[in-house]
Amino acid sequence: MKKFGVGVIGCGAIFIVHAYPLLRMEETEIKAVCDIKLEARRAAAELFHCDAYSDYRELLARDDIDVVHILTPHYLHAPMAIAAAEAGKHVLTEKPMAISMEQAHAMLEAARRNGVTLGVIFQNRYNAASVAIKNALVNGSLGRIIGQRVVLSWTKPAEYYKRSDWHGTWDKEGGSLMIDQAIHVMDLARWFVDEEIASVQASIANRNHPEIETEDTAEGLITYRNGVKCVFFATNNFTYNAPVVVETHCEDGTALLEFDKAVITYRNGQELTVVNDPAETVNEAEYRAFFNEESSQVALRTLKEWGVIMLPVTWKAPRSYWGVTHIKQIQNFYTSLAEGVPPDITGEEALKTQQLIMAIYQAAKEQRTIEF
Numbered sequence: 488m489k490k491f492g493v494g495v496i497g498c499g500a501i502f503i504v505h506a507y508p509l510l511r512m513e514e515t516e517i518k519a520v521c522d523i524k525l526e527a528r529r530a531a532a533e534l535f536h537c538d539a540y541s542d543y544r545e546l547l548a549r550d551d552i553d554v555v556h557i558l559t560p561h562y563l564h565a566p567m568a569i570a571a572a573e574a575g576k577h578v579l580t581e582k583p584m585a586i587s588m589e590q591a592h593a594m595l596e597a598a599r600r601n602g603v604t605l606g607v608i609f610q611n612r613y614n615a616a617s618v619a620i621k622n623a624l625v626n627g628s629l630g631r632i633i634g635q636r637v638v639l640s641w642t643k644p645a646e647y648y649k650r651s652d653w654h655g656t657w658d659k660e661g662g663s664l665m666i667d668q669a670i671h672v673m674d675l676a677r678w679f680v681d682e683e684i685a686s687v688q689a690s691i692a693n694r695n696h697p698e699i700e701t702e703d704t705a706e707g708l709i710t711y712r713n714g715v716k717c718v719f720f721a722t723n724n725f726t727y728n729a730p731v732v733v734e735t736h737c738e739d740g741t742a743l744l745e746f747d748k749a750v751i752t753y754r755n756g757q758e759l760t761v762v763n764d765p766a767e768t769v770n771e772a773e774y775r776a777f778f779n780e781e782s783s784q785v786a787l788r789t790l791k792e793w794g795v796i797m798l799p800v801t802w803k804a805p806r807s808y809w810g811v812t813h814i815k816q817i818q819n820f821y822t823s824l825a826e827g828v829p830p831d832i833t834g835e836e837a838l839k840t841q842q843l844i845m846a847i848y849q850a851a852k853e854q855r856t857i858e859f
């Protein structure tokens with residue numbers, strides 16, 4: 488079996504969610520990490536017994552690195568992915584793909600030009616509840632989709648933004664609520680409908696976060712070419728991260744995604760419920776054992792003190808992240824590389840969600856309907 492040498496750029500909050508699967512998977516070996524913060528890269532390198540760099544170009548210059556994971560602030564995804572592609576590395580970047588369509592197209596172009604694979608993380612597509620709904624929509628048992636609603640009511644305290652040097656800014660985060668949090672549900676909703684978008688209407692506002700320049704509230708209407716309309720509402724002004732809702736209304740029933748649960752109700756009264764199970768993706772005993780190793784504890788404490796890590800708490804609720812299915816997408820990325828086939832979520836696929844998010848911002852800022 489081919490062993491892929493891996494470099495990880497960005498050792499912040501999401502780092503461990505990539506690094507742990509990379510350590511556990513047989514076909515991957517972390518060769519190096521990179522972060523501009525000394526404490527972050529040092530602790531990450533100690534945890535995963537690898538080299539550390541402050542300049543990602545040094546990491547990209549290594550011959551033994553085949554794949555690069557990009558876990559940095561949003562505005563850096565494009566320049567880093569393009570440089571990695573130019574260096575002949577495959578790229579798996581965290582969402583969002585980029586902060587503009589120009590950047591996103593340039594990433595695709597660089598990957599094509601250099602014959603490398605570009606993947607973008609949307610792990611919630613792999614949640615058991617999401618898969619159950621997608622299957623019910625694809626197998627035709629629910630009939631034609633006739634409408635959809637998306638509701639996200641989460642919370643982001645002022646401290647979250649105050650401790651970050653990039654969240655809450657247009658030039659570094661590229662927006663906030665829509666491009667960072669709601670992008671997960673918007674991607675699922677679009678994937679469920681699986682049709683070209685015809686137009687987008689939207690409004691955004693900052694109602695309760697004076698410490699940031701970006702939006703904390705958004706709503707709108709997406710019209711697909713087949714006539715399906717998706718109505719959405721999202722806010723970061725609630726008191727807790729309430730279960731997200733994606734309801735897909737079909738001729739022969741309804742597919743309701745509520746956070747970790749899917750309830751598929753057929754017109755004949757039949758009902759199917761599927762609940763995400765963290766044990767599907769994480770072996771509790773193994774996970775706990777790893778994070779109880781003494782060196783791991785020291786490194787994790789350093790990361791925590793530095794304020795760059797919120798995990799490992801992915802095992803059971805309350806979890807920092809919705810969906811503990813990164814491992815499934817990461818596994819699919821490497822299996823696809825080994826087999827020479829495109830991964831499930833390619834750059835081209837992620838571009839469609841990028842285009843939707845960008846259209847929401849454009850529609851809101853220009854106060855007009857964006858026709859695709």
Ligand SMILES: NC(=O)c1ccc[n+]([C@@H]2O[C@H](COP(=O)([O-])OP(=O)(O)OC[C@H]3O[C@@H](n4cnc5c(N)ncnc54)[C@H](O)[C@@H]3O)[C@@H](O)[C@H]2O)c1
Pocket residue numbers: 496497498499500501502521522523524527541543557558559560561563581582583608610651667795808809
């Ligand atoms: N899929 C998910 O559920 C999920 C959850 C959280 C975050 N994310 C995504 O992961 C990415 C990172 O988010 P985070 O929460 O880990 O952010 P973070 O701020 O905690 O970490 C980012 C890290 O990148 C480092 N960095 C900044 N500039 C750099 C540079 N030039 N070179 C090397 N390192 C640099 C920072 O020092 C920091 O340690 C974002 O794209 C975010 O949207 C995804």
